[in-house]
């Protein structure tokens with residue numbers, strides 16, 4: 001999951017805080033949940049709901065903020081939460097969903113962080 005391009009810094013950090021806590025087996029801070037809830041609720045208030053199954057269409061900036069806040073809520077309530085992981089390097093720490101059968105994925109991206117860690121381990125004789 002990459003939230004790099006979304007324009008709401010407090011939403012981004014709230015999702016990052018909650019996700020990192022969950023990935024590390026800690027209780028997520030309720031302040032992070034509050035931010036996600038408030039932004040999702042605000043977006044929903046001006047959204048259009050139509051169709052079967054229902055589709056949410058957000059207005060203006062909420063097309064981004066609302067979509068991300070609701071995606072975060074769906075993730076936080078959903079079955080895939082147990083697959084949420086955080087990439088280990090200090091300068092990465094991206095959150096991702098491990099969809100491998102045996103939950104063996106360690107890196108956000110094998111081509112970048114995975115290879116970098118391998119090279120590092122190799123150089124240090126590990």
Ligand SMILES: [Zn+2]
Nearest residue numbers: 087092108113
């Ligand atoms: Zn990474």
